[in-house]
Amino acid sequence: MDIKINFSGRSVRYTEEEIAVVVEAMRNADPLTQGKYMREFESRFARYQQVPEGTCFTTMNGCAALEMSAQLCRFAPGDEFVIPAHTFTASAYPYLKKGARPVWADVDLRTRVVTAETVEKALTPKTKAVVVVHLYGYVADMPQIAALCRERGLVLIEDAAQAIGAEIDGKKAGSFGDMAIFSFHSHKNLTTLGEGGMLYVRDPALAAVVPGLRHNGHCAYTFERPDYWKPAMGNVDVPVLGQDMLMPSNYCLGEVECALGAKLLERIDAINDEKRERALRFMDGLADCPELEFHRVASRRHNYHLLAARMTTGQDMRDRFLRAMSEEKGIKCVVQYLPLNRYDFYKRLGCGQARCPNGDAFFDCMVSFPFQHWLTEEDTAYMLAATRDVLRGL
Numbered sequence: 001m002d003i004k005i006n007f008s009g010r011s012v013r014y015t016e017e018e019i020a021v022v023v024e025a026m027r028n029a030d031p032l033t034q035g036k037y038m039r040e041f042e043s044r045f046a047r048y049q050q051v052p053e054g055t056c057f058t059t060m061n062g063c064a065a066l067e068m069s070a071q072l073c074r075f076a077p078g079d080e081f082v083i084p085a086h087t088f089t090a091s092a093y094p095y096l097k098k099g100a101r102p103v104w105a106d107v108d109l110r111t112r113v114v115t116a117e118t119v120e121k122a123l124t125p126k127t128k129a130v131v132v133v134h135l136y137g138y139v140a141d142m143p144q145i146a147a148l149c150r151e152r153g154l155v156l157i158e159d160a161a162q163a164i165g166a167e168i169d170g171k172k173a174g175s176f177g178d179m180a181i182f183s184f185h186s187h188k189n190l191t192t193l194g195e196g197g198m199l200y201v202r203d204p205a206l207a208a209v210v211p212g213l214r215h216n217g218h219c220a221y222t223f224e225r226p227d228y229w230k231p232a233m234g235n236v237d238v239p240v241l242g243q244d245m246l247m248p249s250n251y252c253l254g255e256v257e258c259a260l261g262a263k264l265l266e267r268i269d270a271i272n273d274e275k276r277e278r279a280l281r282f283m284d285g286l287a288d289c290p291e292l293e294f295h296r297v298a299s300r301r302h303n304y305h306l307l308a309a310r311m312t313t314g315q316d317m318r319d320r321f322l323r324a325m326s327e328e329k330g331i332k333c334v335v336q337y338l339p340l341n342r343y344d345f346y347k348r349l350g351c352g353q354a355r356c357p358n359g360d361a362f363f364d365c366m367v368s369f370p371f372q373h374w375l376t377e378e379d380t381a382y383m384l385a386a387t388r389d390v391l392r393g394l
């Protein structure tokens with residue numbers, strides 16, 4: 001059967017106004033990177049997050065933001081970081097690249113994110129940092145986890161790649177930790193033409209090194225130059241933190257993407273609210289189908305970046321469900337986030353061991369429905385009816 005509803009590669013369709021902003025930046029931006037649109041996006045993002053100006057930095061994607069956050073942790077040999085195994089690989093490997101070892105924390109079976117309890121279980125005397133992932137768009141219990149990290153003197157990083165706009169009592173995902181990262185990848189509720197990211201750094205001393213770290217170590221000379229071209233247009237140095245010299249990269253996001261990102265901030269709450277409202281209707285339409293267990297959250301704590309469920313009747317039934325949905329109904333559901341310890345890459349690095357029964361149990365029976373923002377009402381109604389129909393026939 002032809003695909004009727006695909007698991008789309010893009011989350012949103014742009015409005016004419018948003019396209020006009022892109023065209024305007026294409027015509028007029030000078031320079032095309034590192035200019036006024038970047039400053040505007042970072043400033044508006046900080047306001048949106050209700051964090052101080054000068055703490056948010058655009059990056060070419062979420063992974064680049066994670067790479068810099070890993071550098072800013074300044075791991076020593078033997079350091080560990082705690083992270084859920086049930087996440088996307090880019091949440092973890094930047095910290096491994098900086099020499100830290102992951103200790104996998106389990107997730108809660110219902111919410112699919114870590115809790116203060118599961119984080120605490122994974123702590124050892126070697127733990128330096130905790131990476132909390134707000135997977136699927138749901139904010140983990142950050143007040144409790146932040147209190148735990150404060151008490152133990154640990155660096156707390158939020159991977160809010162999927163959670164822009166989600167909040168707990170008005171406080172945004174990505175504003176609880178010492179650092180946070182966001183992704184504006186093609187699948188995300190806010191996407192800057194396919195790639196983009198943001199790094200938040202709370203400590204002003206750490207934040208001060210980010211621009212140089214992000215942009216080849218470019219910085220100003222510390223002396224007054226006799227001529228603006230001498231000794232060169234700008235200086236190059238490494239950002240220094242205490243005794244540590246940090247090696248720079250080029251992780252900048254272009255001006256056109258920044259112009260669009262700033263514009264999309266006007267619409268992100270509406271996008272999230274519309275997705276949540278649709279998710280709730282879909283879940284409520286299946287309330288009498290206990291085979292599929294959803295995570296129903298009626299507040300802004302969930303932005304429903306993704307709509308995931310667990311097949312409570314086991315993996316065999318899950319597989320039959322996916323097959324029937326695709327072959328009989330033309331709806332492409334997918335399975336996401338193989339626990340990282342089960343990938344060859346992590347096994348090869350000696351990180352294949354985990355005690356995460358909930359993450360395993362969830363992944364092994366999970367179904368992720370197509371949930372791009374631009375699904376039509378008809379698509380959603382068709383997907384609901386098809387789901388009910390397939391479940392009845394299993």
Ligand SMILES: Cc1ncc(COP(=O)(O)O)c(C=O)c1O
Binds near residue numbers: 064183
């Ligand atoms: C949870 C999570 N962390 C990190 C990333 C990395 O973001 P990016 O693709 O923008 O590098 C993604 C998504 O793509 C993600 O879903």
